[in-house]
Amino acid sequence: MVTDAGGSYLMCDTDSMAIVSSEHGGLVPCKGGTHRLRDGNEAIKALSWKQVREIVDKFEKLNPYNKEIVPGSILNIVEELNFNPNERQRQLYGYGISAKRYALYVYDASEVKLIKVSEHGLGLYYRPKEGRDSDCEVALWIKEGWQSILNRALGVSSQEPDWFSLPVMRRIAISTPNVMAALRRLNRDQARPYNFALSPVLLNLSNIPITLLGPFEKNSEIWCTMPYIDIHTGSVHTLNPPSLLVLAQTFEMVFFQHHRHPEYKSLAPDGSPCRAESHGLLKRYPVTASAFHLIGKETERGWEQAEDVSTLLPSLVRYQENNGVPTDQLTERLRQIPLVFL
Structure with missing residues (x-):
C-alpha cells in the first residue's frame, strides 16, 4: 500500500515499517529515486502524515476482535516515537544500514537525539559497560555505539566511547x-555445569582452528590480560601480550563493520549487488534457482541458545552427488569392519 501510494520506506521488519513521511509530504533527496528535484537530483516521495494514517485505517477491517473492546486498526502509529511529551506529532529522521540495522532520531534544538536503535547484530556480544538507556530501551553501550555511527554519518564531531x-x-x-x-584448568571452583565463560571474538590469522575460553569476568579492564584456554589444544594464552597468531576484535572494529554492512537481500540503485558503500533507494533482488545443494538438516541443539559453545563451532553437512560407487577411502574403511557388525 505504501508503494502503491507512491511512497517508500526506510526499513521493514516482521511487524513494523518506517515509512518516509512528513507533515505535508513532498520530495526527499535520494539516489535512485524516480522523482527529480528542481536542481535535477534524484528524489523519492514522502507521504503526508494524513496518507499514512489512511493506510493504517484500512487495516481496521482485518481486526478480528470485538470492536467495542479492541477498537480501531490492527496496525498503529507508535505514539511514544512519533509524538512528543505534549502529544504533538513530531518529525522523525532515520538512518538505515540494512533491513534490521537502523536508528531513529529527532533534532532537539541543535542536538541529535536518538529515540530508537536496532540491537540486531550486536546483542550477541557481552556488554563492555553496565547500564540501560531508558529512552531507547536498549543497553547503554549499544546506544552509545549507534550515537558514534550517527555522529560520523552526519559530520558531528564527538569523542568515541572509552570502551x-x-x-x-x-x-x-x-x-x-x-x-x-x-x-x-584455569579456575576449578568457577567451572561448573551451566556457569558462564567468556570467549573473545578473534580474527584467526593462522590455518588451524582456535577457540579461546576464559573465566566469566565482569571487570572489562582485565579482559586483555586474564588467561584463556584453547579448547582444541588445551594450551593457555592471553590477548595482551599476544601468544597466538590471532587478532582480538575490538568494539571499535565491530561498530565500523556494523556501519559498513551491505544489504545482501537487495540491489544497489544501479542494479548491481549491494556493497558497503551502496546507498540510496535499493531495488528488489531477483532470485533464480539454478542448482540444488543437499545439506543435512541435523544441527547442534545448542544453536537454539546463543550462549552455547556450539555456536562458536558451527558445522553444516553438505552432501556431494552420489553415483552409487564407493570411493577408495570408503572401501578401505568397510574392509576394516568385521562382517559381524555389518
Whole structure:
C-alpha cells in the first residue's frame, strides 16, 4: 500500500515499517529515486502524515476482535516515537544500514537525539559497560555505539566511547563436559555445569582452528590480560601480550563493520549487488534457482541458545552427488569392519 501510494520506506521488519513521511509530504533527496528535484537530483516521495494514517485505517477491517473492546486498526502509529511529551506529532529522521540495522532520531534544538536503535547484530556480544538507556530501551553501550555511527554519518564531531578499545567478548554457557574440563584448568571452583565463560571474538590469522575460553569476568579492564584456554589444544594464552597468531576484535572494529554492512537481500540503485558503500533507494533482488545443494538438516541443539559453545563451532553437512560407487577411502574403511557388525 505504501508503494502503491507512491511512497517508500526506510526499513521493514516482521511487524513494523518506517515509512518516509512528513507533515505535508513532498520530495526527499535520494539516489535512485524516480522523482527529480528542481536542481535535477534524484528524489523519492514522502507521504503526508494524513496518507499514512489512511493506510493504517484500512487495516481496521482485518481486526478480528470485538470492536467495542479492541477498537480501531490492527496496525498503529507508535505514539511514544512519533509524538512528543505534549502529544504533538513530531518529525522523525532515520538512518538505515540494512533491513534490521537502523536508528531513529529527532533534532532537539541543535542536538541529535536518538529515540530508537536496532540491537540486531550486536546483542550477541557481552556488554563492555553496565547500564540501560531508558529512552531507547536498549543497553547503554549499544546506544552509545549507534550515537558514534550517527555522529560520523552526519559530520558531528564527538569523542568515541572509552570502551571502544576493549576486546569483544561473547558469554558462553558451560554445557559440555570437555569445555568444563578445559576451564577447570584455569579456575576449578568457577567451572561448573551451566556457569558462564567468556570467549573473545578473534580474527584467526593462522590455518588451524582456535577457540579461546576464559573465566566469566565482569571487570572489562582485565579482559586483555586474564588467561584463556584453547579448547582444541588445551594450551593457555592471553590477548595482551599476544601468544597466538590471532587478532582480538575490538568494539571499535565491530561498530565500523556494523556501519559498513551491505544489504545482501537487495540491489544497489544501479542494479548491481549491494556493497558497503551502496546507498540510496535499493531495488528488489531477483532470485533464480539454478542448482540444488543437499545439506543435512541435523544441527547442534545448542544453536537454539546463543550462549552455547556450539555456536562458536558451527558445522553444516553438505552432501556431494552420489553415483552409487564407493570411493577408495570408503572401501578401505568397510574392509576394516568385521562382517559381524555389518
